[in-house]
Amino acid sequence: MTVQTELANVAPSKLSVNAITKRFRTRGTEVHALDRVSLDIAEGEFVCLLGPSGCGKSTLLNIVAGLDSADEGTIFTDGKLIDGPGRDRMVMFQESALFPWLDVIDNVMFGLKLKPGLTNPERREVAHFYLKLVGLEKFMRANIHELSGGMKQRVALARALAPNPRVLLMDEPFAALDALTREQLYGDLQRIQQQRQKTIVFVTHNVREAVCLGDRVVLFSPHPGRIQEQFKITLPRPRDINSVDLAEHASEITKALKGHMKSDTEVAE
Amino acid sequence: MKRFLSAAAFFATLLIIWEILVRLNIWSPVLVPSPLTVSEYLLGAVRDGTLYDAAIVTLKRLVLGYTFGIVLGLPIGLLTARFKVWQDTLGLLALGLQTLPSVCWVPLALIWFGQTETAMFFVVVMGTLWSMIIATDNGVRSIPPIYARAARTMGSRGLHTWVKVMLPASLPFIVGGMKQGWAFAWRSLMAAEIYVTILSGFGLGHLLHYGRELNAMEQVIGVMFIIVVIGLLADKIMFSPWERFLHRRWGTQGK
Ligand SMILES: Nc1ncnc2c1ncn2[C@@H]1O[C@H](COP(=O)(O)OP(=O)(O)O)[C@@H](O)[C@H]1O
Ligand SMILES: [Mg+2]
Numbered sequence: 031m032t033v034q035t036e037l038a039n040v041a042p043s044k045l046s047v048n049a050i051t052k053r054f055r056t057r058g059t060e061v062h063a064l065d066r067v068s069l070d071i072a073e074g075e076f077v078c079l080l081g082p083s084g085c086g087k088s089t090l091l092n093i094v095a096g097l098d099s100a101d102e103g104t105i106f107t108d109g110k111l112i113d114g115p116g117r118d119r120m121v122m123f124q125e126s127a128l129f130p131w132l133d134v135i136d137n138v139m140f141g142l143k144l145k146p147g148l149t150n151p152e153r154r155e156v157a158h159f160y161l162k163l164v165g166l167e168k169f170m171r172a173n174i175h176e177l178s179g180g181m182k183q184r185v186a187l188a189r190a191l192a193p194n195p196r197v198l199l200m201d202e203p204f205a206a207l208d209a210l211t212r213e214q215l216y217g218d219l220q221r222i223q224q225q226r227q228k229t230i231v232f233v234t235h236n237v238r239e240a241v242c243l244g245d246r247v248v249l250f251s252p253h254p255g256r257i258q259e260q261f262k263i264t265l266p267r268p269r270d271i272n273s274v275d276l277a278e279h280a281s282e283i284t285k286a287l288k289g290h291m292k293s294d295t296e297v298a299e
Numbered sequence: 300m301k302r303f304l305s306a307a308a309f310f311a312t313l314l315i316i317w318e319i320l321v322r323l324n325i326w327s328p329v330l331v332p333s334p335l336t337v338s339e340y341l342l343g344a345v346r347d348g349t350l351y352d353a354a355i356v357t358l359k360r361l362v363l364g365y366t367f368g369i370v371l372g373l374p375i376g377l378l379t380a381r382f383k384v385w386q387d388t389l390g391l392l393a394l395g396l397q398t399l400p401s402v403c404w405v406p407l408a409l410i411w412f413g414q415t416e417t418a419m420f421f422v423v424v425m426g427t428l429w430s431m432i433i434a435t436d437n438g439v440r441s442i443p444p445i446y447a448r449a450a451r452t453m454g455s456r457g458l459h460t461w462v463k464v465m466l467p468a469s470l471p472f473i474v475g476g477m478k479q480g481w482a483f484a485w486r487s488l489m490a491a492e493i494y495v496t497i498l499s500g501f502g503l504g505h506l507l508h509y510g511r512e513l514n515a516m517e518q519v520i521g522v523m524f525i526i527v528v529i530g531l532l533a534d535k536i537m538f539s540p541w542e543r544f545l546h547r548r549w550g551t552q553g554k
Contacts, residue, residue, distance in 0.1 A: 048336075070528040090456070095452055096452075097448055097451065097452065115451050115452045115454070116454075117453070117454050119452070120452060120453070121448075121449070121452045122449075123445055123449065125443075125445060127443075127445045127446065127448075127449040129446060129449075129464070129467070129468070130468075130548060130549050131467040131468065131470060131548055131549070132467075133548075140463075141453030142452065143451055144455060144459070145454070151421075173547060173548050173550065174548075175548075175550030176550065176551060186411055187451075193453065193454075
């Protein structure tokens with residue numbers, strides 16, 4: 031395999047989530063994290079899972095990643111049953127989860143080194159390509175603790191992209207960043223999505239963020255975790271988080287979010 | 300350079316105070332020899348090779364037992380961190396024995412192995428092993444679970460995860476454990492050597508012991524000085540590079 035074929039875009043996957051149920055049992059109490067959640071995601075679609083914390087978004091993402099298993103239900107990527115982690119689905123976590131004992135480029139190389147069919151100089155070239163894509167080629171040899179929060183998440187993005195997955199799973203990757211850095215990353219992520227054409231599942235509790243990034247926003251409700259409503263976002267790209275059109279969509283979704291939270295408290299009373 | 304100068308000035312002052320106290324004749328020179336007498340002894344011992352031979356004997360014992368303790372302790376620590384059965388058995392044993400001052404192994408070693416190299420080896424291993432197990436165990440337990448999860452999504456499994464993720468992630472603890480193990484081993488070996496004469500080798504501890512027997516205070520102080528120097532050198536040569544690496548990569552506040 032050459033670097034050129036390795037760097038070529040792979041076809042994004044179709045995801046099909048079928049009636050996933052997941053319960054957590056801890057010392058007597060049982061949390062019903064997901065209740066028969068079904069969702070179809072098209073090739074190359076950017077889907078945002080939105081909802082208040084505790085409604086099972088991370089749980090679903092981890093099951094898609096193959097890090098956790100569902101109690102009931104199945105998930106297929108391109109018709110293949112998911113039963114564990116795979117290089118076709120890479121994950122980006124809220125904390126960067128970068129390895130502090132490796133420098134920037136070796137972090138990006140970690141997954142590449144586990145990918146057969148490439149020589150080490152080729153892997154280095156590939157890692158270099160992705161660091162350039164996220165704008166950090168100058169920081170190849172930097173240590174992780176020397177990077178800002180935003181730079182860390184860029185490295186994490188490069189690391190997730192490097193093995194050339196078909197699906198990118200992102201769990202509130204920008205939640206810990208300041209607003210300005212976040213806005214930059216929204217732009218970068220949209221650009222990279224256009225360029226690399228991944229299927230992206232993006233978890234967030236920020237309505238504007240979801241509208242800014244998603245082709246579709248899937249609204250979750252908690253106790254038990256279910257899909258409440260879905261919104262297609264057809265705004266042209268690249269989208270600006272501060273635009274008026276975006277704010278209108280966001281307020282519509284916020285209304286739906288608040289509406290169900292109110293009914294939720296009413297039930298509790 | 301400035302730090303070197305202040306250190307040099309400090310130790311020079313110490314020597315001068317010492318010399319003055321000796322000159323004042325407060326104590327008998329048999330009890331408190333002058334720095335000059337001590338350095339004369341050291342020079343003599345260096346020239347006739349006693350010091351060199353003794354240091355080699357001691358260091359050989361130390362390195363042998365220490366290496367063995369580390370090499371044994373590391374995998375055991377990984378196992379106690381990973382498996383409940385190991386944690387509840389060997390892990391508990393290590394936790395208990397680590398609190399035992401390693402000098403306490405000397406009488407037992409003598410009864411079991413007699414006045415042999417094996418006894419010395421045993422004492423050094425006991426000094427190293429337990430703290431190495433505990434440190435490795437602590438290190439592995441302190442690793443954020445997200446590292447292993449992230450590695451798993453990138454295709455890392457089993458042994459690869461252990462060697463490429465768990466081990467380096469717990470490196471700060473492991474180096475700490477190696478350092479503590481070294482300190483314990485060094486102390487317990489000195490105690491053992493002072494306690495017992497072993498015909499197979501005459502170490503620094505013996506040199507110290509015979510200084511006492513002969514009432515040769517300059518020898519006692521001279522050998523103590525050498526022991527301190529070796530301890531310092533070991534720290535600088537063996538552990539400083541690691542600590543610098545950790546400091547650079549992790550950005551932890553070190554020296
Ligand atoms: N490993 C776990 N053990 C026990 N409970 C868990 C675990 N992971 C998640 N939960 C529970 O499941 C529910 C959904 O969690 P999560 O998927 O993290 O929500 P979200 O990501 O939407 O904030 C929460 O109530 C949480 O407390
Ligand atoms: Mg979450």
